[in-house]
Amino acid sequence: MFQPVRVHLLSPRLLRKSVLLMFFIAVGARAQLLSGDYQIPTEQSFDGKGFSYSLKHLESCDTHSTFAITFPSPITTAVASNNSVPGELYVPKGLPNTRQYPAAVVIHILHGNFELERAICQTLASKGITAMFFKLPYYGERGGQNGRREMTSDPQRFIDTLTQATADTRRSVDIISSLPFISPKKVGVTGGSLGAIMSASICGFEPRINRAFLILGGGNLQKIIMNAHETRHLKAFIDRLPEAEREAVFAKLREIDPLAQGPSLQRLSRQGKFKMICAAEDEVVFPDCSRELAAVAGCDITWLPGLGHYTVAAAMPQIMDELVRFFSADRPASWRSPAEITAQNNAMRLTGSFLQGALSLLNSSPMPGSMHRCQLDFSINLPTNTLKGSIDYCRGSGGRYRIAGTIPQLGDARIGQGEYPWLAGANNSVFVGTIDAQAGRGCTQYITPRLMIQWQVGVGALAGAAMAPDLLKQFCTISNSSAPDGGASLIMSSTHDQVQAEVTLGFAPDETPREMIFNAMGYSGTITINEWLINTPEQAEIFAPPASDNTKNVRQEDVLRMIAALMERLLEETE
Numbered sequence: 367m368f369q370p371v372r373v374h375l376l377s378p379r380l381l382r383k384s385v386l387l388m389f390f391i392a393v394g395a396r397a398q399l400l401s402g403d404y405q406i407p408t409e410q411s412f413d414g415k416g417f418s419y420s421l422k423h424l425e426s427c428d429t430h431s432t433f434a435i436t437f438p439s440p441i442t443t444a445v446a447s448n449n450s451v452p453g454e455l456y457v458p459k460g461l462p463n464t465r466q467y468p469a470a471v472v473i474h475i476l477h478g479n480f481e482l483e484r485a486i487c488q489t490l491a492s493k494g495i496t497a498m499f500f501k502l503p504y505y506g507e508r509g510g511q512n513g514r515r516e517m518t519s520d521p522q523r524f525i526d527t528l529t530q531a532t533a534d535t536r537r538s539v540d541i542i543s544s545l546p547f548i549s550p551k552k553v554g555v556t557g558g559s560l561g562a563i564m565s566a567s568i569c570g571f572e573p574r575i576n577r578a579f580l581i582l583g584g585g586n587l588q589k590i591i592m593n594a595h596e597t598r599h600l601k602a603f604i605d606r607l608p609e610a611e612r613e614a615v616f617a618k619l620r621e622i623d624p625l626a627q628g629p630s631l632q633r634l635s636r637q638g639k640f641k642m643i644c645a646a647e648d649e650v651v652f653p654d655c656s657r658e659l660a661a662v663a664g665c666d667i668t669w670l671p672g673l674g675h676y677t678v679a680a681a682m683p684q685i686m687d688e689l690v691r692f693f694s695a696d697r698p699a700s701w702r703s704p705a706e707i708t709a710q711n712n713a714m715r716l717t718g719s720f721l722q723g724a725l726s727l728l729n730s731s732p733m734p735g736s737m738h739r740c741q742l743d744f745s746i747n748l749p750t751n752t753l754k755g756s757i758d759y760c761r762g763s764g765g766r767y768r769i770a771g772t773i774p775q776l777g778d779a780r781i782g783q784g785e786y787p788w789l790a791g792a793n794n795s796v797f798v799g800t801i802d803a804q805a806g807r808g809c810t811q812y813i814t815p816r817l818m819i820q821w822q823v824g825v826g827a828l829a830g831a832a833m834a835p836d837l838l839k840q841f842c843t844i845s846n847s848s849a850p851d852g853g854a855s856l857i858m859s860s861t862h863d864q865v866q867a868e869v870t871l872g873f874a875p876d877e878t879p880r881e882m883i884f885n886a887m888g889y890s891g892t893i894t895i896n897e898w899l900i901n902t903p904e905q906a907e908i909f910a911p912p913a914s915d916n917t918k919n920v921r922q923e924d925v926l927r928m929i930a931a932l933m934e935r936l937l938e939e940t941e
Contacts, residue, residue, distance in 0.1 A: 399433065399457055399545075410544055412536040412572065413440055419541055421455065427714055427836060429704055430458045430491035435498065437541060440533040443503075443526065447510045451534050453500030454484070456491035459704045461547040468549065468696035469496040469542045470577075471535065473557035473564045476596060478505045481837070482558055488834035489686050494701045495693045498542050503530045521611045524603070525618045532622065535568045543574060551576060552696040554639075556689065558582050559651060559675070562642075563590075563624060566659060569634060570627025577639045578631075579692050581685060582648060582675060584655030585625035585662060588616055594650045624659050631663035641692055643668045643685055650675040672815075673822075680822025683729060683829035713846040714835050716856055720871060720879055721832035726900050727761065729825050736901040737762045737908070746891035765808060766909040779932060783808075784909035787925045789932075796914040799925030807922065812930035817937040842867075851875060860886075 401423045408416040419437035426432070433455040442449050461467050470490055474483045480499065487497035501508055504516050504527065516523065535555075543550040554577030555565040562583030569575050584590065591597045591604070604615055620626060634640035644656040646669045660667050668688070670681045678685075727738050738761040746753045757771035760782075768782035780790035787799040787809070810818060831838055838844060842858045849855060852875035860867040867886030874880050882893040911917065 399431070399455075401433070404544075406540050406544055411540050412574075413533075415440065417537070417540075424454070425836075426459075428459070430456050430488070432456055435500070435541070437500075437537060439503075439530060440537055441526070441530040443523075443530065445504070445508075445510050445516055448503055448508045448516070448530075450508070451500050451537070452507060453498060453538070454487065455496075455498045455542075456487040457496055457545075458491050458494045460702075461494065461496075463546040465547065465549050466552075466698050467494065467496065467547050467701075468552035468554065468577075468693055469498070469545070470554045470556050470579075470693055471538045471542060472497055472499040473535065473555065473561035473568075474499055474502065474505070475558050476560040478502070480506075481840075483561070485830050485834045485837055486556065486686075486689065488836055489690060490693060492703070492834070493690050493694060494697050494703070495690075496542065496545065496548055498538060500534060500538055503527045503534065521607055521615050524615060528618055528622055531564065532568060532571055535564065536572050539572055539574055549696075550574060554578060554693055554696075556581070556693075563587065563651070566624035566631060566663075567622050567627060569630045569640075570624075573630075575630075575634075577693065577696070578634055578641070579689055580640075580642045580644075580659075581689075582644055582651050582656075582678060583624070583642055583659065584644070584651040584653075585623055585659035586655045587619045587623045590651060590655055591619070593652070596650050625662050628662045631659075631665075635663045635665040640665050641668070641688070642666075643670065643688065645669075645673040645675060645678045645681075646671045647674040677819050677823060679826035679830070680819065682826040683725065683833075686829065686833050713844045713856060716846060716854060716873065716877065717838065717844055717858075718832060718835040719877060720856070720873075721828060721835060723879070723898065723900050725825070725828055725832045727759065729829070731763050732761065732901050732904070734763055735904055737899075737904045739897055739899040739902060740895070741897040743894045743896065744891065746889065749888055760908050762904060762906075762909055765806070768909055773936070780912065781929050781932060782909055782911070784906075784911070786911075787922060787929060788911035789925055789928050790912055790914075793916060794914050795916045795918065796911050797918050797920050797925050797928070798911050799922035800919045801921045803922040807926065809926045809930040809933060812927050813934050813937070817934060821937060849873075853880070 399421060401421055403418050403420050405418050406416055408414055411417065417438055419435060422434040424432045424434055435453045435455045437451050439449050439451050458467075472483045472486050474480055478501070480501070483499040487499055490497040509516060539553055542548060543553050553574055555568055555575050556562075556579040557565045558581035562580035563585075565578050565580055566583055566585070569578050592601050604612055607615065624631070631640055640663055642656065642660055642663075642665060644651070644653065644667050646653060648656070656667060670678060670684075673681055726732075727740050730738075732738050739759065741756075741758045743756045744754065753774040755772045755774055757769065757773070760768045766783055768780075770780040770782075772778055782788055786803055789797045791797060838858070841862060842860050845857050847855050847857070849872070854873045854877070856871040856873070858869045858871075865887065868884070869886070870883045871879060872881035872883075878898050880895050880898075882895070884891060
């Protein structure tokens with residue numbers, strides 16, 4: 367990597383200029399990694415064995431750069447492809463080489479498609495936190511032709527795989543701790559499901575881990591493996607083993623089980639550096655297993671009520687927000703996002719801004735004294751007819767809202783909640799739920815759970831895209847162009863062979879969305895956005911029921927059930 371430099375004598379004038387130049391370079395040094403090979407010396411490796419790793423630049427955006435990373439596994443196996451560890455490194459832009467900044471190693475889920483891990487890495491990197499994930503033994507290109515079947519070919523190989531996964535994680539810590547802008551005392555670990563279990567386990571083997579954030583994590587590996595549907599093939603493998611070999615596998619599981627890492631987990635927990643977020647209805651990492659781990663670590667669990675292992679996407683906005691806040695605690699107060707500084711009007715930033723606004727409208731309470739509002743007209747061309755209508759939607763704080771408009775199949779509709787829920791009906795009638803009213807009660811509890819889960823998963827997917835808009839590049843091309851009035855247009859075109867779709871988003875000069883034109887799978891249409899206001903000053907009277915001579919005070923539950931019926935009809939129409 368390093369080449370000898372031939373030194374020539376400099377003139378005094380040139381020497382002064384060179385010294386000044388070197389001074390300014392040193393003072394203003396910023397993180398800049400390039401494609402190439404890098405060396406980790408013996409004294410910086412966990413096992414006292416130096417090694418080299420390679421970086422290959424993949425892409426850059428306003429906030430970070432992405433590199434493919436490859437390093438040798440500390441453990442050599444009979445499968446040659448398994449001995450080289452591939453991964454991805456996400457480096458925030460603009461970090462000074464002062465070794466002050468935090469980093470996170472992200473460990474992937476059991477099924478290993480790596481999309482969740484990319485979303486986590488991109489989200490963290492956009493907030494000044496370097497992140498890296500790698501592929502566990504026998505995953506992806508490491509598995510050769512037989513893939514993950516290699517690790518269950520015999521009990522010893524399975525045990526060796528668990529040992530290798532731990533060693534690979536520690537070598538990842540070697541690498542990320544060596545970067546010139548990372549503090550070795552601010553390296554954390556995170557992951558979901560299997561990644562969460564391994565994150566907790568590695569805390570007991572790697573003393574350099576400073577933080578651990580577990581998504582759907584738990585302890586008691588034997589119970590999980592022998593009872594979860596997702597691990598049925600592994601269970602069948604273990605069940606076929608002779609008793610002595612089966613006990614050897616269980617003994618190894620107990621050794622790496624998070625439940626065996628109590629002292630390390632308690633140390634982090636006492637410092638507020640160990641966090642668990644779990645699904646209350648998890649059918650893979652059972653809630654009892656999560657409670658076992660929390661008891662050993664001495665920490666509380668943030669429960670996600672009503673969600674299971676595969677519906678947890680509905681809570682991704684909350685999870686990602688807490689993830690960023692958790693790791694940002696180690697970030698210097700002086701950090702500023704490059705996107706904030708440069709404010710470049712490019713396609714991905716504009717996409718992220720639009721998605722964040724849409725997410726705020728659908729799922730985020732406004733700031734106190736503020737409200738969100740969206741008013742639009744739509745015309746949708748179906749194969750058999752055209753649907754036209756309008757919607758005026760307002761969202762306030764404290765659960766207040768109002769929806770009014772003309773909706774196909776439903777006609778004119780007006781519903782809302784101020785001090786009480788209300789619904790405007792035919793003949794100028796207004797029903798207000800003042801009788802037997804209970805604070806905090808909403809209409810969602812009366813909507814079919816299946817429809818609510820579908821809605822929540824959709825919002826969760828939107829949140830993921832809003833936090834890491836670069837992920838959309840896997841599904842479509844995104845380009846932008848300028849409008850004559852100073853506005854801009856975003857054009858998104860599907861790259862999927864079987865999905866033909868194109869969406870054009872038009873923006874005003876202040877980047878407020880004003881129009882959407884779409885053509886997808888035989889459907890086309892236009893949505894004209896007349897108002898798009900996020901955290902605008904609140905108008906409290908908007909949420910009050912409309913004035914009417916035919917106002918009726920009724921049971922709160924009855925109004926909520928009527929509103930739920932309307933909402934359910936809308937959800938069914940868009941299913």
